Amino acid sequence: MHLASQSVLIALSFALADAAILDSTSQAPQLDWDTITPSRDLEYNDCYDGYKCARLEVPLDWTNSTDTRTAVIAIAKLPAVVSDDDPSFGGSIFVNPGGPGASGVSFVLSDGHDLQQYVDKPGRRHYEIFSWDPRGIGRTTPSSNCFRSDVVSRSAWQVEARGNGGLDKGIDSIKYGLALSKALSQRCKDSEKQWGDGMAFVNTPSVARDMVEMVDKVDELRKREGASKAEDDPRQELRKRTEEDDVPRLQYIGFSYGTALGNYFASLYPGRVGRMVLDGVVHADDYANGPGWLTNLHDTDEILEEFWRGCHQAGPSICTLATDSDASPSEIKTRFWSWVADLDDVPIPALSSSGTIVVITGDDIRKLVGSSLYNPIRTFKLLATTLHEAMKGNTTELVSNLMKFGHLPNLDTVCSDNNSTKPAAMIPESQSAVICGDGDDITDKDAGWWSKYVQRLMSKSKLFGSYWSNIRFSCSSWPFRPNLSFKGPFTTPKAHPNLVAGHPAAPLLFLSPRLDPVTPLNSARAMAANHPGAAVVVQESMGHCVIGTAPSDCTKNIVADYFESGTVPSEEVTCKTQCGPWDDNCSGYSPEAASTDEFASWQFQGNPLLFRQ
């Protein structure tokens, strides 16, 4: 399993270059979702290879019952390996990969099998893995997309933004960026006029409400099918009676931004929580309030220190950045930063493999290294080689990896993709629509305010601070405000395993690596402290999220036990992992890791809080 992430910000990302990604991640056959008729009740169709897909109609505006407009949610599930009436059937586990802006359908197609193996207990418990494209995203309609099929205009905007460089370059770059944001805002307003309003209805409280609806619809369908299948089954009477005592409840795993979504859900609908695992934990108060996004980078630079340490210890045969004459890790570190400072001063001219002109600055290197910290096991050795080659003057791999991580626009496909009806992979505006709608309104801030904001983030992380500031910068002119909003408190009443209305059925289970580049352990602890009985599992690993970034039977057993019994450890526990980024026995950890092009299979597609395994 692997993970990608990082967001598409207004300024710096080119995530959608590959419009085919939505379906290509899974190697599954393509599906034309228009052939599925939307319905108010859940109606599954066979799709892809062994999956079930549905399009569920929900009110666009949950706050206004006289408004008849609808959103149509694209849903995909991987069925359990046993039938629904098997005694070991454990129900649906909803999953969200983060982003925001990432497609849950793509996630379940690419990672459903791995996730199912992670939670299933063979012969005892078997789950179906259920996901959906949240509002505004992917195949769900209406789509938050200000460019539609006009891929050329989108790329032009992104190239313009890239040329402006990092926001840490000074006040001029901030002013230029503000103008770009205003222009985008105009484009989005025009697009909403033409295509209908959607962007005010995509923020997290609306998505949480959709989840309640989906949980109910899943339950209704199961009862309908159970009733027709088991009319003569004497157990049926008993089953009905217990069901009347309770409402359908959510079983959930949220990654990264998906932990914020889970926290909103639990805080708004605590009586609907069955099981909830939150992996790679976002500080929900910081996400929803104030300037925002200030807590993420607490441990980022510490992981970079671990990179130097590990590289030095592994030596030049494994980490090509090291030399035999290095007395300590700091010599590698010094060489790196002095090279980056040179690039800040004098950028390198380069060409992509197809001949596109690329100018590489220090900003690109910081972004690439920052992206790599999301998954050390998968990327550290390759990162070392890429940097080493570039420092020697060969930028081939560097340019290709910048493109793969979504930091460079892939202009090769722009013309062939223009006016195409293929869904784009990761759309910056669908991410902004969620982030800006959830956060406080910051559209009145001037360049001076933004300059301080950028400095604040730079002081948290020299490596990733400037890049990170683009996330909230994408809201600097965002023109839509939602009516359905939630600012906390992010808390739940005490859990009751015997199902008491208004209370979770089990405490929440939080997972965090020891060092996470964008959702630090201290956020997991802070969030857990507000949910009575919740536990934090600290996995002794680095990377973004736990599941899928490092193998640990210890963590896996705690999670599988939790889904079965609802119990969490009584205090914070730590779990060891079976191998690390510099070991030679770790690369076989996931099926994808065997692929020849590891960076390619790990697509960091411009989403800051996306975990893709």
Ligand SMILES: *[C@@H]1O[C@H](CO)[C@@H](O)[C@H](O)[C@H]1NC(C)=O
């Ligand atoms: C609710 O929706 C109706 C129908 O679209 C609209 O006329 C009305 O103004 C809306 N009410 C509010 C409070 O937005």
Ligand SMILES: *[C@@H]1O[C@H](CO)[C@@H](O)[C@H](O)[C@H]1NC(C)=O
């Ligand atoms: C790209 O597609 C858009 C939308 O159909 C169209 O308006 C525009 O002219 C196209 N641009 C090019 C360069 O083909």
Ligand SMILES: *[C@@H]1O[C@H](CO)[C@@H](O)[C@H](O)[C@H]1NC(C)=O
């Ligand atoms: C640069 O690196 C690429 C990929 O690693 C390699 O194919 C190429 O031969 C190298 N170029 C030179 C001039 O060494």
Ligand SMILES: *[C@@H]1O[C@H](CO)[C@@H](O)[C@H](O)[C@H]1NC(C)=O
């Ligand atoms: C875009 O595609 C539509 C439908 O396929 C077609 O009618 C239209 O002429 C195309 N526009 C351009 C600018 O190619």
Ligand SMILES: *[C@@H]1O[C@H](CO)[C@@H](O)[C@H](O)[C@H]1NC(C)=O
């Ligand atoms: C929010 O509600 C107000 C009235 O309460 C209404 O005028 C406005 O149109 C609503 N906004 C959206 C995005 O629905």
Ligand SMILES: *[C@@H]1O[C@H](CO)[C@@H](O)[C@H](O)[C@H]1NC(C)=O
């Ligand atoms: C992998 O190698 C490391 C270092 O040699 C060792 O500590 C670890 O136990 C090994 N893990 C597995 C799963 O073999």
